[in-house]
């Protein structure tokens with residue numbers, strides 16, 4: 001599969017990201033993560049050729065299969081819900097964005113400790129409070145952040161969130177601002193939580209205005 005027009009779409013996304021950083025005033029650097037789920041290893045190659053060095057996958061097995069066929073040395077990010085019986089595969093990823101429960105955090109920690117590694121993770125925050133979403137409510141982050149300081153296998157690098165589908169600009173700003181506040185709480189607990197993973201094809205400009213340091217974009221890169 002080829003991706004006609006991909007370089008031009010990526011250039012436009014980078015331009016819009018840059019403008020959003022300027023408007024938002026947070027002055028952050030933003031990493032563009034190409035979400036390759038549903039596509040083959042050729043999408044990884046196409047992203048790499050467009051100078052994107054990070055790819056995101058929401059299913060572990062799909063990612064592992066793709067890693068085997070990928071010819072570019074990208075960093076792999078796990079962005080979807082992880083079942084606890086698959087935690088030993090987490091070490092294949094540069095970062096797990098979707099740590100969404102205390103039990104999963106504990107299981108990831110145990111797996112990392114067992115293989116003498118430290119796993120880079122983000123805590124998924126369910127700012128919008130949707131029942132179908134995974135993650136902690138914002139008010140739970142302080143206690144969980146304190147608790148996680150005792151887990152040597154995890155390095156808590158920040159927060160991740162997803163806005164409700166089709167949300168208004170006001171709701172997007174509340175959601176992304178809530179994740180930013182959660183990362184601040186994690187820093188207060190002593191974690192190196194400088195990362196904010198938020199923003200997808202439909203809402204990344206506002207996410208970047210609100211301080212995103214990583215955006216996860218699939219459709220706008222690969223489908224145009």
Ligand SMILES: *Cc1c(COP(=O)(O)O)cnc(C)c1O
Pocket residue numbers: 035037058079080162199200201202216217218219220
């Ligand atoms: C699919 C997915 C994305 C990318 O969504 P697009 O709308 O295609 O950009 C981002 N984050 C997560 C968690 C996803 O599952």
